[in-house]
Amino acid sequence: MASRLGAVEGLVVLGLVLLVATTAVPTASVVDFDARGGGSTVAAASAPNGPKSVDDVRLVAVGERGDRLWPFTSRDRSFDSLTLPVNLVVEGNPARVRSLLLYSRDATWDETNESWQQASAEQAPTDEVDAPWGAATGADRFTFVDTADSGGLWIAESMQLHDGTYFGSRIHLRLYGGGAPDDSWTAIQAHRDYWDWFRLRHTVTSLAGPQHVVERDLLRQPTVVDVRRERFANGGIIDADGWVSVVELGPPQLSTLPKEDLRRPATVESATDRGDAAARADPERDAAASALGPPTTTAAGVGNALSILAVVFVGVGGLAALFTRRDGMDMGVVVERLRWSRLADYRFQRGVALFVALAALPLLVRSAALGFESVVPNHPKVVAGLLYPVFAAAPVVLAVRLPRGYRPELWFGVAFVGYGVGLVADFASIQVAVVPVEIVLHRFAVLVALGALAVVGQRRFESSSPRRTALSAAVCLWVLLLAWPLFLGV
Template sequence: MASRLGAAESLVVLGLVFLLAATAVPTTSVVDFGANGGVSTAATTEPAPNGPKSAADVRLVSVGDRGDRLWPFTSRDRAFETLTLPVNVVVEGNPARVRSLLMYSRDATWDETNESWQQASTEQAPTDEAASPWGSATGADRFTFVDTAESGGLWIAESMQLHDGTYFGSRIHLRLYGGGTPDDSWTAIQAHRDYWDWFRLRHTVTSLSGPQHVVERDLMRQSTVVDVRRERFANGGIIDADGWVSVVELGPPQLSTLPRDDARRSVPVESVTDRGERRPAERADSDRGDTPSVLDAPTTDSAGVGTALSILAVVFVGVGGLAAVVTRRDEFGALVERLRWSRLADDRFQRVVALAVALVALPVLVRSAALGLESVIPNHPKVVAGLLSPVFAFAPVALAARLPRGYSPELWFGTAFVGYGVGLVADFAMIGVAVVPVDVVLHRFAVLVALGVIAVAGHRRFEASEPRRAPLWAAVCLWILLFAWPLFLGI
């Protein structure tokens, strides 16, 4: 029997090696768990770099009216070889104007004296306007390349970052790159949807086309926008990007010398529906017609009567329950005795339930704690990640290694595998993630298998006549290897 189990474990380890090799292939693939329950995949393989590239080796596209040429991608470093994501929106205007349009639903002003764009004087929108979903964001620095007539080719960093969502949840993330001159300025935007991945300790991108459409719609509804069109930049093939970029043309700028009310003329503001779509504020107000107003609230007298009735109901229920226990002591005692001898009182069964419930709840609890800390200490993502990542990494190991007692190893393997798998899916559902890369799916499957092996090793440690720690430590090392894999190889 021992030899058979050893062969099975060898096959498990061999399968994990093959999965790790599969995740190491440099592909960009996604699995879409759509609303219809179907699964669709899209994959593109990035060509291997053949040494350092120069501006002559890449394709540049014209932006603006003065002949600037943009490399329509972003990069981790100031090099073409570290390409990350394609630019998918270009606005013929300054980043400050774009930020003001997105965050405040109104145009910025041009200060002729300082020759600069003046953003809104306050970070809060007027009370008569709906709050914008966009806010300032933090993220890793990314660069893009611009070839200009005056300074030649140069690498520029993002001017600002915006997002709609939460850092430790799911969000639409924008990086804005400004170029040109005050008379002919432009803004390149890299828009994508991502979510915080506890295994990678950074964000995983799931979509490019959806966020592009969201930004496009938000800008189309601004009164200062005169034209929105699609131009072929041929930078598709990554995730769901198709190579067509939204080009937005803004009208003449406002002057800061205009009256205050004119400089802040209101435009139709939109609200966000449950499906993530924007709609006009007038329609949103009409949809709230069924919402009780202040006049519909109960008066003090009626509220007091309701509270008194609630207290009386609790008292009657408590007294009735005690009376039932006293009058039917024999039946109640028989029920307690049956529970004592049922499976519910079995320590082994309780451990199975505890392991399953804990593994299901753990990813959701860690995510909830991160979102709560983010609201308490914003702009400190490293602190939040440093506090919670050890819990996420080592709590499943501790549970799977110490709880298994009795029953069969197969039961504990299945409990750990299914319990943690349901927890990871519940975590995705909590933050609204419906699309994940294929390599991430393969890695998570390997993690579930490793956790099941830890549960089996923990069971054998306490059930064997001669406990051995070597199998358990080997399984824990495999778990650590799988956690380190995304950090160092960037899957």
């Protein structure tokens, strides 16, 4: 008994060590090198010698009037709270860029901010555009612009667009407008992210893929006359390489061409070049469409459901055949054999219930959030506030209340594997294939803590004198692991 308890305690200590190790995992450096091989002056999020000023960062030229842009976004109006790099610049105002993205023939972008103005000369919505548009919310991010007229100033995003769901996975755009009416430009920060229930915010997984998606969408617009890459030296975060897509737009009248002309590429590029560029981005868009689009009922889906039902019926029939005599059907024998089989053991039933409940819990919370989002799309904080207590408390209740009998190691394994399967299935449901290593280590520590809770739950009901100290320690460990990503970051 003492050796078993020592093994469990060792696993808990291992989880704590891994948790502490997450603090030592180096974050992605923001330092990049420009085309001449020199190091840029953009440092990490915090400067060693105090807060940064405009003289400490690198600005890049945008537009024809000589405006200079800090090619990053920031949580606050400060260079020290850097978040993500700008990866697209379009020579046009945000309203026009919005019109090009929304009213393209295969537009799937959703608006996350209601503050926009219609670009009167752009193509109006048509019946062919099948894109549900609804208002949502997004955190404010800022960038810095140095202009010849007004000097340096911090600007907030003009609007936000997203392709996907807030509580699932999406491609998220923030648009920043600048310049004069006759020489306007729009800086875009594009990234893919997913809603993380442990962090209660979005986790960014890619920058390069969404950049290619927006490129593809704009390449198919007849008013786009040129798309090129320019070195902004703002790479080094996730998969950003420091090369920014610069899109040049022609006169707005080009977008009012007849429908048959919308299929023709712009004259500045050959049809082959434009088609090749769009094809390179198609896999990312196809993945986004399957991962981010709302679930639909198709013939294939119905066929899969029928196949599952058929397998279930065959399995039940096979089970019945095993317990049935060759000379005929004797339900009394079947019932008697089931009564004395492992399926009738309450310990086995509780083990299966614990595994299935923990495996299904992350998926149920995710599905409920997506369902609420479709009903109240503009109140994500309300939805998160309603579901987070379930996400945080339900695993503890299940792990403490269900274990009965068997050995503690078995319940540790059931809780560890069951919740681990649920977390992996949750990622698979929103098609998230890449997550930061520190998040993987944190989730491993969470699984260890949940396994320890299951062991405590089993001992609590098997022992004549329940150990409240062990239960309190296990619950405190769980609370610590939940608070870690919320307040200290992971």
